[in-house]
Amino acid sequence: MTVSYTLEVADARFGGFCKLLLRWKGSIYKLLYKDFLLFCGVYVFFSVFYRFLLSPKQQDLFERIALYCDQFTNTNFIPVLFVLGFYVTLAFNRWWGQYTNFPLPDNLMMVVSGNVHGTDERGRLLRRTLMRYANLSSVLILRSISTRVLKRFPTMEHIVEAGFMTTHELNNFESLHSDFNKYWMPLTWFSNLASRAREEGRVRDDIALRLLMDELNKYRGKCSLLFHYDWISIPLVYTQVVTLAVYSFFAFCVVGRQFLNPEKGYKDHKIDLYVPVFTLLQFFFYAGWLKVGELIINPFGEDDDDFETNQLIDRNIQVSMLAVDDMYQNLAPIEKDKHWE
């Protein structure tokens, strides 16, 4: 489930974001604790190794290696920060783009409700079927990009069972062979059915039909864009460069950030704190930022903070049906409002 926290930070108050730090669900701690433990483990291993297992001469060599490593983790030698900043910004824009292109049937249902007429069974059937086609299409596209939706509808039969499709339609759907995703087929049905409704006079004029087609095209455009966002991701090379930068940074940290014997008077090694507080904090920041990237590069997974696709599918079909069926021409009596005159 998407983790919403805007209400808690509605006001910029004393303490501010403090309370956000104490959440577990969708938090950085939950995402990172395993990697953190691994990092600590390796650090402790090297620490013990250096302190107890090496001969003085070996210690000396270790110290020189550690100093060498440290030299590069302290400066901007490995450009972790910069690369991460650019990468996460890119990923974030894609992430928001995917969200805003999630196909919502709200415009379509309003248009269907206002322009496909008839309170009889045929009218209801037309309106419900049109909206069902629109929702079916988004289910088909989401199945191919969201692991959550695929789990819910592992086969086409599950979609039929859930009432998004009839058996006849499934047959029709499967009788056409295409090597590519066929999510656009129900939308073509929509277009054809709207055309037929116009012939039957259920859609009263050409302009209303055009309105239906325009909204349909916008809806299809969003489905299509979602499909392409999934198909064309940030080039693998870019992701690899970023990952390598972060991982190698911390690989050198486990050696370079060891506390060396303060008595040997190495520069910046005046004190032995055992716990490398700063390095651990750095781990939180850098690895945390990389995790942000991992999290948002595919928002259709099953992370705490990924989009609630299944919930959205339910919402969409429910409000679609409400709007075109229950609410069709169901108006409260029009009265003068309070401020009349």
Added chain:
Amino acid sequence: MTVSYTLEVADARFGGFCKLLLRWKGSIYKLLYKDFLLFCGVYVFFSVFYRFLLSPKQQDLFERIALYCDQFTNTNFIPVLFVLGFYVTLAFNRWWGQYTNFPLPDNLMMVVSGNVHGTDERGRLLRRTLMRYANLSSVLILRSISTRVLKRFPTMEHIVEAGFMTTHELNNFESLHSDFNKYWMPLTWFSNLASRAREEGRVRDDIALRLLMDELNKYRGKCSLLFHYDWISIPLVYTQVVTLAVYSFFAFCVVGRQFLNPEKGYKDHKIDLYVPVFTLLQFFFYAGWLKVGELIINPFGEDDDDFETNQLIDRNIQVSMLAVDDMYQNLAPIEKDKHWE
């Protein structure tokens, strides 16, 4: 209330932004003074602790710890600046996006005024009711995202009382069950009512109806986007990373920026000023920038600088009614203008 200051900086003059520094309302001082006092308090505590309560040997240890801490607050070790820059830019874009998507009825009212005809009571009723539905919808959406609006309309009854809804409409509204926000219902009523007005001939042609539907869809799109901005915020993990970075930076500052005994000849500790001017300034900049983030991440709260949602709601219903009722076909006599010929 939004704090507007553009008029004061209309010209780039000598002194420039100076006068902006002397404002209290909506200022950084007002937002930050509590945090600032806390930070000072902790700093003073450690200062007193170090100077008066420790034995010389303990002081020596403290000094080493302070130097160690300082080493990391002086360099870019904790990437506060960079992370903040990216984060605030993101938040700012969302903030402006939310503002420009605030649903304003201006286009809709102009279209209703020009295309729903009749100076009789029925005509007025239709126009007023249509605009009321549009405004009602934005009130419903704002109730769910703005704490200010929720305080104003804690229950649906308050909305009825304020004249945005009749009791019949409320019954109709509540008779339909949906697990999700039903802000779209009044807009479906709008669509149905416009359809009926077309049948009655109040809307004279299909193209005028289409125009009404187009503007309605744009209006609905803005309501919807506002809802989604609220639902899907910047991932919690990102906010946590930024907050942790800033807070831990200052946690180390209270120790690392203590003035150490100048007589001991530590590097960069040649003078004891008691008041860490620079650290306090840094606190202002970094904590201030974080506050900017807090402020704009949810612009529907009750900060000085948050959007004046209630005022906007009042403005919208007022101009809606003026435009479709008082001004309907109320034209001054058309005369030749001054430059005729």
Added chain:
Amino acid sequence: MTVSYTLEVADARFGGFCKLLLRWKGSIYKLLYKDFLLFCGVYVFFSVFYRFLLSPKQQDLFERIALYCDQFTNTNFIPVLFVLGFYVTLAFNRWWGQYTNFPLPDNLMMVVSGNVHGTDERGRLLRRTLMRYANLSSVLILRSISTRVLKRFPTMEHIVEAGFMTTHELNNFESLHSDFNKYWMPLTWFSNLASRAREEGRVRDDIALRLLMDELNKYRGKCSLLFHYDWISIPLVYTQVVTLAVYSFFAFCVVGRQFLNPEKGYKDHKIDLYVPVFTLLQFFFYAGWLKVGELIINPFGEDDDDFETNQLIDRNIQVSMLAVDDMYQNLAPIEKDKHWE
């Protein structure tokens, strides 16, 4: 007047931007010289103070304070550069957004000229009045955001005198009370008048009317956006943070960048040049960049580089009238062009 210099840099030539440095109008020198003199004055004061008025022991203290201050102005301790970069980029985007949303009547006038018919007086009257309403609306909005336009039209009577409004219209305008800016009223008149022109048959079909309404809505959208750009500025807190950063940076510079006695052998103080060339250059860059921010945060002031709102208002009304009146159906005879066949 906007300072245009693109023609001078049409080609990337030897010397390049050199000649741009020699301009006074709209230049950084003109904007900055007062602040610059103030900065120099304070610097000289401290310099004289240090060199001639202090006892050797006081000089010693001053030197330590100066070194302490310098330490923080030389490094990135106060993040002037970074904060300025982000801030100016934000401000620049708003600035360009405001410019591209300046309401120009060109589309509207072309549509009126092509679709509101009649060469008789009534036809001319309709076309001229429609365009006058559109221009009036932009004058009303600009009065509320541009100090230049407000100076030109301090009262509504000035607008009537300038011929944008008749006295009847002014009465009509003032008879409606609203607590908010009423710039949208002339546009509602436009909508109503277009509607009436359709009834009179001056607008020949519904599609032409729709075209008028569409362009009207786009025009209104721009007026509205301009109003909102003015209302909601970059949060005051952000501007304060940036200003504080720059001002405090230079406050420390006047002490920290003093040339200390070279004989005392302080690091980086090997030479006494009296004039702190680099600090003055830095002042130019940082304060200059901040001035860019001040300049563009409100482009409707009276700076050299602000938008020429009054000139644009004149241009708009002039071309509007030319297009719908003089040029109406005034076509040169259609001949075969040169490349016929």
Added chain:
Amino acid sequence: MTVSYTLEVADARFGGFCKLLLRWKGSIYKLLYKDFLLFCGVYVFFSVFYRFLLSPKQQDLFERIALYCDQFTNTNFIPVLFVLGFYVTLAFNRWWGQYTNFPLPDNLMMVVSGNVHGTDERGRLLRRTLMRYANLSSVLILRSISTRVLKRFPTMEHIVEAGFMTTHELNNFESLHSDFNKYWMPLTWFSNLASRAREEGRVRDDIALRLLMDELNKYRGKCSLLFHYDWISIPLVYTQVVTLAVYSFFAFCVVGRQFLNPEKGYKDHKIDLYVPVFTLLQFFFYAGWLKVGELIINPFGEDDDDFETNQLIDRNIQVSMLAVDDMYQNLAPIEKDKHWE
């Protein structure tokens, strides 16, 4: 083939991006290994040269040169990182812009299917020909920008053979002479044919024809934008600046990063590791980032990660024909859905 990896990173899990590092196809290793070997070769050459071929005096000189070089590779002297960051961000935006402007016939085919009527041969012929023209146009534009597509269709005859064009059409196409790309001609045919279909009554009303023309214009706009993306690239000067920065950085690295004799006590040369781990890592990051730039600056080449233009061409013609021919008015019987009542 585009390398898709989003499914593998659907969830932000322990280990995270780890598995992405082990891929070969489309990976940074595949892109970079040759350059890497060359870099290593040169480094080894200088290393051997310094250690074994120079006299002690020459070694001394070499060491001074190396120290001099190192001084500039360690600091931000050559602004590789910054320049790369800006450049790759620019290139990335262009890359995504090109992808989203890839002309897809989906909207067009839906509109043709719903608005060009007739189940007889003439109707099928019209629909199929219209879609063929649209696809032909995109093939013509892609031939001029994609090396893959040019290989597939080296001459116009290949296009005829592949069934995108008839011989008559080819003659017609070649009878018109233009010095510029003629990709727009089939779209003009489309426009003319649609016009004829309207006259024949196959397109039933003017609004349907308008819909066809609107979608055609959007399709043409995408073809056109693709052409211009290819024509106007990032200015050569910019690309040269970036390339020079990266190449010269590494040119100095092969000398400056040599391990100097630790016994001579040069600063930061306390240890001789033979293999310059950090420099190699830096090579990976910087050269890898530059490769990202090379990869995405022209996504119509034959890299692993370039767009699969040929596959898209096949998909487009296939679904076009399916939608307008097989699926025309081929609706499953409309039944009550599961949740009826």
Added chain:
Amino acid sequence: MTVSYTLEVADARFGGFCKLLLRWKGSIYKLLYKDFLLFCGVYVFFSVFYRFLLSPKQQDLFERIALYCDQFTNTNFIPVLFVLGFYVTLAFNRWWGQYTNFPLPDNLMMVVSGNVHGTDERGRLLRRTLMRYANLSSVLILRSISTRVLKRFPTMEHIVEAGFMTTHELNNFESLHSDFNKYWMPLTWFSNLASRAREEGRVRDDIALRLLMDELNKYRGKCSLLFHYDWISIPLVYTQVVTLAVYSFFAFCVVGRQFLNPEKGYKDHKIDLYVPVFTLLQFFFYAGWLKVGELIINPFGEDDDDFETNQLIDRNIQVSMLAVDDMYQNLAPIEKDKHWE
């Protein structure tokens, strides 16, 4: 001519961008060599001055000045890099915006070809004249912003001669006085002529006329935006700040980067190479980046990499005439395609 190089970098290959470095046309070398020689000359002058003309005591002073200068060119004291990065990014966005707003008549000609009917002379005349007006308008706007186009058409007579305008039209054009650019007049003629064609029945219905007007408005919008891009440039102050930063940086370099006598043991002055390789490289990067800015800030000049406005004008009129005249209703016989059944 725009320098196109995308085909050469279609694939990310070994060597990559290498070959781009060897081009002269549109290259950084061509743009920069004069400035480079000047810089070298001044550097050599100071070098000779220091080595041969100064007494030992003067050399000592020079060395101290040089060290002082160097101190500020080595660090980020003068924020050249950062300021350049922001500035070039801004300029690049404007540059691309200008390109994508270049008015192309392709949509308009397709619409004219499909909707203005008649194979007789009157029909041809109407279609050709409409397209001529559109092209004329873009020529007028380009004359005012592009030095190339102004050279080609120094007076209005040249435009008449080139066949874009008849003498009657020129008279008509000049009979109307306006203090502002009159590029919009031919578009008003277009609008009026289209209106007349509708009356004559050449345009068959209102919807087709609306389509013509819509495309006309889009075309005009692009002309207008081009004009405004030229009028409102990046504020002069910003350009001056950037130029001053780069120029002063290099002014200090010619002194600060002199090789000082290695025997005097100044820090980082262990070796005398005579040629300051790094400084020259830096010159290439920074001055090169500034040149990128100069190049793209006005893409309508006569640089190698500027837009080929004259070529585009030729292309536009040529394809316009082809599309509306030669290709009007000139369709190849419609045949079954290869994959029929």
